[in-house]
Amino acid sequence: MSTTDTTAFLKHLLACREELARFASRMLGDRTEAQDVVQESVLVAYRKYAKFDGGNFRGWMFAIVAREVMRERRNLARQLSETLAPSEIDDFASLDNMDSYADVRRDPERVLDQLGDPLRQALRDLPDAQRMVFLLRAVEGFRYRQIAEMLHIPVGTVMTHLHRARWKLRERLGAAAGAGRKGGG
Amino acid sequence: MMRCEEIVRYWGAYLDSELGPETQIEMSAHLEQCPECADRLGKEQQVERKIAQGLSDTPDWGAFWGDVERRVRAKGRSRILPFRWMAIAASLLVLVGVAFLATRKDPSPMARLALAHHQAGVEAAREGVAMDAGSVRALLRESFPGIDLAALDMACPGHEVRLQGVRRIEVDGKPAVLVRYTCCSKPMSVLLMRTEDAGPGDEPIGNRRVWIAAGTRFIACAVGGHDAGILQRAASAWAGA
Numbered sequence: 001m002s003t004t005d006t007t008a009f010l011k012h013l014l015a016c017r018e019e020l021a022r023f024a025s026r027m028l029g030d031r032t033e034a035q036d037v038v039q040e041s042v043l044v045a046y047r048k049y050a051k052f053d054g055g056n057f058r059g060w061m062f063a064i065v066a067r068e069v070m071r072e073r074r075n076l077a078r079q080l081s082e083t084l085a086p087s088e089i090d091d092f093a094s095l096d097n098m099d100s101y102a103d104v105r106r107d108p109e110r111v112l113d114q115l116g117d118p119l120r121q122a123l124r125d126l127p128d129a130q131r132m133v134f135l136l137r138a139v140e141g142f143r144y145r146q147i148a149e150m151l152h153i154p155v156g157t158v159m160t161h162l163h164r165a166r167w168k169l170r171e172r173l174g175a176a177a178g179a180g181r182k183g184g185g
Numbered sequence: 186m187m188r189c190e191e192i193v194r195y196w197g198a199y200l201d202s203e204l205g206p207e208t209q210i211e212m213s214a215h216l217e218q219c220p221e222c223a224d225r226l227g228k229e230q231q232v233e234r235k236i237a238q239g240l241s242d243t244p245d246w247g248a249f250w251g252d253v254e255r256r257v258r259a260k261g262r263s264r265i266l267p268f269r270w271m272a273i274a275a276s277l278l279v280l281v282g283v284a285f286l287a288t289r290k291d292p293s294p295m296a297r298l299a300l301a302h303h304q305a306g307v308e309a310a311r312e313g314v315a316m317d318a319g320s321v322r323a324l325l326r327e328s329f330p331g332i333d334l335a336a337l338d339m340a341c342p343g344h345e346v347r348l349q350g351v352r353r354i355e356v357d358g359k360p361a362v363l364v365r366y367t368c369c370s371k372p373m374s375v376l377l378m379r380t381e382d383a384g385p386g387d388e389p390i391g392n393r394r395v396w397i398a399a400g401t402r403f404i405a406c407a408v409g410g411h412d413a414g415i416l417q418r419a420a421s422a423w424a425g426a
């Protein structure tokens with residue numbers, strides 16, 4: 001590859017590398033493992049850079065990182081494409097029956113400012129597939145369609161994983177808020 | 186007109202601006218007339234925003250990006266080596282104990298060769314079948330007549346090892362065996378081959394250390410998520426072969 005191409009590649013990378021690091025870290029937890037995956041992804045991307053169509057580099061890069069994360073987590077690809085049976089949690093109204101979540105919803109700004117650790121823990125506790133889809137949407141800002149293409153799953157499945165992730169995170173945050181309220185007197 | 190119960194169903198897609206135009210219009214119409222739903226959605230939007238904010242910090246990886254950039258530039262200049270396994274932390278180990286030398290700038294030709302074949306072998310063996318230790322030993326015995334199997338031990342000391350597959354490959358026309366296994370759930374692989382010409386050394390490659398040492402009978406190239414210390418200890422467990 002020419003020096004110009006290499007420079008262009010590195011320039012593209014510079015614009016999104018912190019986000020790739022964030023995504024890999026939040027997916028894998030372990031720093032060394034995340035660095036392995038990101039480094040490998042960068043080298044794979046560089047090798048394929050000639051085939052990059054000049055579109056959305058960030059999305060292209062995230063797709064490569066997602067694939068490398070799947071290699072690290074054997075069950076992830078299967079989990080992602082699983083057809084999930086409908087469940088009562090698919091109805092957001094069920095959150096209304098959760099007293100502690102009502103506290104969160106009443107004043108999200110104040111309550112959630114105090115729940116940084118429980119939030120990160122709740123994220124870690126999500127199934128890998130839900131965590132991945134949630135991060136790609138809510139933190140990294142990709143559209144459903146982009147996520148579906150990245151992960152080779154239907155848009156409907158993206159929505160189901162996302163919905164469950166959101167529901168579980170809220171449930172856990174509600175529980176943490178409830179515990180904090182009782183503990184704090 | 187949408188009812189309140191229907192609103193909750195579209196909640197996520199509404200906040201993500203992913204509704205189809207018709208549903209979007211119906212939903213907006215409902216929200217204009219229903220303060221409860223509007224309030225509720227507003228709050229969920231706040232919750233969602235706070236969650237995203239709480240997860241938005243990026244990690245400080247120190248010298249990592251500098252290393253990566255150097256490797257990309259080096260790769261741009263030449264294409265000697267498949268990078269994958271070096272990137273993952275390749276470790277070259279030796280079965281016959283030799284003193285490790287201190288830093289050397291480039292990987293030795295033997296290291297490159299072993300890594301390259303290791304890479305090819307690992308990719309070929311990705312769909313390896315599960316195997317028991319007995320079959321691996323049989324294959325090793327067949328590939329390296331006279332090998333002393335008693336001294337071979339796949340385990341990082343104290344770790345649980347599961348064999349996944351084994352494949353015979355050739356390195357410069359000479360037999361080599363690639364064994365894939367997991368150790369404490371991390372995928373590992375070892376390339377085992379005879380060699381006369383490996384130079385000893387201990388080299389940093391990427392942000393990991395690569396152990397290269399020479400033996401007159403075998404060279405083993407281990408790759409996986411383990412740090413070099415564990416691999417080095419593993420090497421000494423193999424040293425009697």
Ligand SMILES: [Zn+2]
Nearest residue numbers: 188189219222
């Ligand atoms: Zn309503």
Ligand SMILES: [Zn+2]
Nearest residue numbers: 341344368369
């Ligand atoms: Zn181990």
